[in-house]
Amino acid sequence: MKIIVTLKQVVDPLTPVSALKVDGARRKILGPPDTPPVINGYDEQALEAALRIKEEWRDGECQVIALSAGTGFDLDVMKRAFAAGADELVLIEDTALDTWDVSFIVRTLAAAIKQLGGADLVLCGRQASDWDNAQAPLMLAELLGLPCLTLARRVEVKGQHVQVERVLSDGIQVMEANLPAVVTVTSELGELRYPPMRARLQAAKRRPRTMTLKELGVTATPPAAVEMLDLSLLQIERDCQFVKGASEAEAGRMLAELLIGGGFIKPQQA
Amino acid sequence: MSGILIFAETDDGTILPNFWEQVSAARQVADPLGGGLRVAVQGSQIKDASDALKSGAEQVYVTNDARLGEPWSEAHLETFTALCRELQPELIILPRTLLGMEIAARLAQRLDAGLAQDVMTMQLAEGKLTVTRPVFGGAASATLRLTRPPWIIVPRTGAFAPAEPLSTPKGELVARQANLVDDALKTRRISRTRQTSKINLERARVIISGGRGLGGPEPFQLLHEIAERMGAVVGASRPPCDSGWVDSGMQVGLTGKTVSPEVYIAVGISGATQHMTGCSSSRVIVAINQDPDAPIFRMATYGVVGDWKQVLPGFCEALA
Ligand SMILES: Cc1cc2nc3c(=O)[nH]c(=O)nc-3n(C[C@H](O)[C@H](O)[C@H](O)COP(=O)(O)OP(=O)(O)OC[C@H]3O[C@@H](n4cnc5c(N)ncnc54)[C@H](O)[C@@H]3O)c2cc1C
Numbered sequence: 110m111k112i113i114v115t116l117k118q119v120v121d122p123l124t125p126v127s128a129l130k131v132d133g134a135r136r137k138i139l140g141p142p143d144t145p146p147v148i149n150g151y152d153e154q155a156l157e158a159a160l161r162i163k164e165e166w167r168d169g170e171c172q173v174i175a176l177s178a179g180t181g182f183d184l185d186v187m188k189r190a191f192a193a194g195a196d197e198l199v200l201i202e203d204t205a206l207d208t209w210d211v212s213f214i215v216r217t218l219a220a221a222i223k224q225l226g227g228a229d230l231v232l233c234g235r236q237a238s239d240w241d242n243a244q245a246p247l248m249l250a251e252l253l254g255l256p257c258l259t260l261a262r263r264v265e266v267k268g269q270h271v272q273v274e275r276v277l278s279d280g281i282q283v284m285e286a287n288l289p290a291v292v293t294v295t296s297e298l299g300e301l302r303y304p305p306m307r308a309r310l311q312a313a314k315r316r317p318r319t320m321t322l323k324e325l326g327v328t329a330t331p332p333a334a335v336e337m338l339d340l341s342l343l344q345i346e347r348d349c350q351f352v353k354g355a356s357e358a359e360a361g362r363m364l365a366e367l368l369i370g371g372g373f374i375k376p377q378q379a
Numbered sequence: 380m381s382g383i384l385i386f387a388e389t390d391d392g393t394i395l396p397n398f399w400e401q402v403s404a405a406r407q408v409a410d411p412l413g414g415g416l417r418v419a420v421q422g423s424q425i426k427d428a429s430d431a432l433k434s435g436a437e438q439v440y441v442t443n444d445a446r447l448g449e450p451w452s453e454a455h456l457e458t459f460t461a462l463c464r465e466l467q468p469e470l471i472i473l474p475r476t477l478l479g480m481e482i483a484a485r486l487a488q489r490l491d492a493g494l495a496q497d498v499m500t501m502q503l504a505e506g507k508l509t510v511t512r513p514v515f516g517g518a519a520s521a522t523l524r525l526t527r528p529p530w531i532i533v534p535r536t537g538a539f540a541p542a543e544p545l546s547t548p549k550g551e552l553v554a555r556q557a558n559l560v561d562d563a564l565k566t567r568r569i570s571r572t573r574q575t576s577k578i579n580l581e582r583a584r585v586i587i588s589g590g591r592g593l594g595g596p597e598p599f600q601l602l603h604e605i606a607e608r609m610g611a612v613v614g615a616s617r618p619p620c621d622s623g624w625v626d627s628g629m630q631v632g633l634t635g636k637t638v639s640p641e642v643y644i645a646v647g648i649s650g651a652t653q654h655m656t657g658c659s660s661s662r663v664i665v666a667i668n669q670d671p672d673a674p675i676f677r678m679a680t681y682g683v684v685g686d687w688k689q690v691l692p693g694f695c696e697a698l699a
């Protein structure tokens with residue numbers, strides 16, 4: 110069993126808007142200079158899904174490879190994949206990969222997957238928190254000609270199939286696909302395990318494998334189907350009117366009265 | 380390549396209300412684009428396909444098939460791709476639902492089309508389509524140019540006011556076959572469990588949402604009680620959904636539902652951009668949070684700094 114997990118390095122999505130900056134020329138969002146990037150949250154969860162599958166196999170029978178395309182990798186951050194239990198970490202680094210062009214990223218990931226000899230299962234996050242596209246895994250599946258199941262909170266390999274529990278907006282759907290397949294993971298799956306100290310120390314000593322666009326034979330072919338013309342931060346602020354009372358319960362009562370008085374809410378007749 | 384094709388998603392055989400927002404987006408560019416409007420309705424036991432003619436479409440293609448009665452993306456995608464290949468539309472508009480977003484991405488790869496998800500505004504000039512959309516969890520806005528057709532767009536829920544249905548539609552209904560070969564499909568449905576009560580957050584007038592600050596599933600009972608007293612619907616931020624305190628269908632935000640009620644009351648929610656992007660167009664936002672520095676107070680109209688355990692009983696009493 111060979112599982113490839115795609116990881117994207119992103120600016121921490123919990124950075125307050127006031128601490129973000131836009132690099133106008135490169136149409137990029139920058140975090141504060143002293144804060145490290147993170148592995149996209151859903152991708153960590155995809156890694157967790159892979160590690161849970163690996164636990165079902167005997168030692169050496171299931172291999173988990175983490176794969177990332179990007180630029181300016183923070184190795185301490187990316188090596189957390191090793192610490193958590195990935196067998197290999199493959200980084201494709203090139204400034205050209207810092208792009209809005211999903212199709213280019215997808216062609217790069219597909220080429221790398223082929224270079225790695227393919228996979229039985231490709232696990233991805235449901236979306237990356239920088240551009241919120243939720244596109245790459247679906248396009249990757251199309252390009253590789255693989256079935257794709259999305260929004261999994263549980264992923265189970267059963268012989269030649271993968272079974273997932275999908276979280277829909279109104280319930281749960283269980284779906285199955287033939288292997289090899291692409292599966293995207295959602296937050297209900299749970300957090301990536303926190304590795305013990307020993308694993309973290311060992312991970313620090315390990316080296317990622319690197320691949321170049323040239324080796325993979327991938328080039329950006331402009332004009333891209335979608336170009337970013339402009340990027341700006343949104344500061345949605347309202348003047349908050351604080352409701353204060355003699356006690357917190359009193360403030361709650363005053364708040365309700367204010368909303369009723371303003372015609373915003375209406376008490377229902379019992 | 381010419382004209383506009385709308386994918387009308389159905390649920391239980393009924394076209395989703397998103398359809399009229401898609402029509403509104405289509406009407407914005409229909410004149411300069413030319414080529415007319417067509418609609419694809421896919422589902423099982425479709426009841427109201429003729430309503431789609433009131434969009435002004437020349438043809439409404441109706442594909443009725445038991446396998447299209449669920450958000451099974453492969454079945455829908457294969458069916459819709461065949462139609463797109465036949466009609467060669469210049470612009471394709473899908474609804475911002477889990478199914479719509481997924482078909483959009485895979486179709487973009489199949490048709491080598493430019494795709495923009497979560498579109499707020501749209502403009503056509505000199506043969507190029509320019510759109511704006513939020514990115515980075517709603518912290519920023521990007522202006523994108525879709526360089527060459529075909530174009531695929533997924534309008535943000537609520538960004539385009541629903542279009543007015545025409546009183547005298549002129550178009551025709553065209554029945555189609557799904558042409559799905561079960562053995563050729565690579566994915567299979569095993570089962571589906573739906574929530575018994577259909578809560579419609581997207582169209583609610585008043586919403587009261589709970590966050591991680593509620594500390595567990597039980598306090599949501601109190602939210603339901605309060606909601607009942609003021610005719611509201613209960614929502615949640617992501618942590619209560621991830622922790623299984625409440626159904627994931629209640630999640631508001633970037634990866635949950637986009638809502639725009641008259642009043643949005645957030646209890647024990649810090650106000651992360653990924654949550655606020657789902658409710659920022661509410662007319663009034665009310666925050667109850669014990670931390671005076673919580674970011675939500677910068678986006679709220681009214682706020683109470685305090686422990687919900689004290690504040691909510693007072694609030695509830697005033698509704699009696
Ligand atoms: C790509 C991506 C997509 C996401 N999508 C979504 C989404 O769709 N929806 C969503 O909600 N989140 C989403 N998130 C997560 C989001 O970033 C936040 O982590 C989340 O919204 C935080 O939820 P919260 O405010 O309930 O919890 P917290 O941030 O932990 O805040 C809890 C709040 O409760 C307050 N509190 C605690 N105890 C009390 C008390 N007794 N009385 C009053 N107040 C109290 C605290 O002061 C605090 O402000 C997404 C994140 C990413 C990266």
Ligand SMILES: Nc1ncnc2c1ncn2[C@@H]1O[C@H](COP(=O)(O)O)[C@@H](O)[C@H]1O
Nearest residue numbers: 115116178233234236237242243244245
């Ligand atoms: N540059 C990348 N390197 C590795 N994985 C990626 C990259 N871009 C996207 N992905 C994967 O695709 C998912 C969806 O990304 P997106 O379509 O950008 O929202 C992410 O959660 C990742 O798992």
